[in-house]
Amino acid sequence: MLKNKAPNDLPPNPKLNRILASLPAKDYERLLPDLELVEMPLGWTMSESGDHVNYLHFPTSGIVALIYSLEDGSSSETALVGNEGMVGISIFMGGESMPTSTEVQSAGQAYRLSRKIMKREFALGGQLQHVALLFTQALIAQTSQTAVCNQHHSLDERVCRWLLMTLDRTDNSELTVTQETIGNLLGVRRVSVTQVLGQLEKDHLIERARGRITVLDRTKLEKRVCECYAVVQDEYERLLPSKRGSKN
Secondary structure, three states: OEOOOOOOOOOOOHHHOHHHHOOOHHHHHHHHHHOEEEEEOOOOEEEOOOOOOOEEEEEOOOEEEEEEEOOOOOEEEEEEEOOOOOEOOHHHHOOOOOOOEEEEEEOEEEEEEEHHHHHHHHHHOOHHHHHHHHHHHHHHHHHHHHHHHHHHOOHHHHHHHHHHHHHOOOOOOEEEOOHHHHHHHHOOOHHHHHHHHHHHHHOOOEEEEOOEEEEOOHHHHHHHOOHHHHHHHHHHHHHOOOHHHHHO
16 A cells, blocks of 8 residues: 655655644654555455454545444445545554444545554653544534434435535545445435435535536535435535645
8 A cells, every 4th residue: 555656756745644744743744754655556455343453544635434233234325434534443542343344435545644653642641642532523513423323314414425525525526436335324215315416416515426516506406415425525624634734
């Protein structure tokens, strides 16, 4: 999974990740030698349910889905993580593993930090510990709201929520994803997702191509989504460092 760089291919700035960007200069410089750049190819299962996680990943691009699978083979996404956060919170939460698997939903890159180094940093009680706990609180809020949304809101609203949350974690309005993947992530049949996307396309909110969805009118999509999207976004903005900080 390590990145093979061409001679003129500069690595991404670690501060494209909002958590790393929030660190004081002294903390950031101490971590920098231990941050290892890795590729996150589409479909990569970073960890399975119950795995002993050895690395904490800080995405600079791409999207990772936390997925809960049942014994009958069905599954459902519980949360999304992009450059606002980190993947592998069991390392510092003390449980050693998680009941969810983590899978790359949109290809990108991340900087990883070993379990040993993260535990050392967490024990120092500085900014990284502080923002890691805030991110965990935000992630719990997203997971809880997703559970409520799946129980009480229509599939149309849920698909709109998923599209908007995915857009928030990418740099453009075109998403590389199949309708079957969306169905698996939302825990519904592909044909149901196809019907919803067909209506959104008919209403000129999106445009579909094979394996791709382009959002044409985000404003209308936001008017169509359920309250869960705003609740989660407000919590992330309340708890986490501003997006402006990640660009420094």
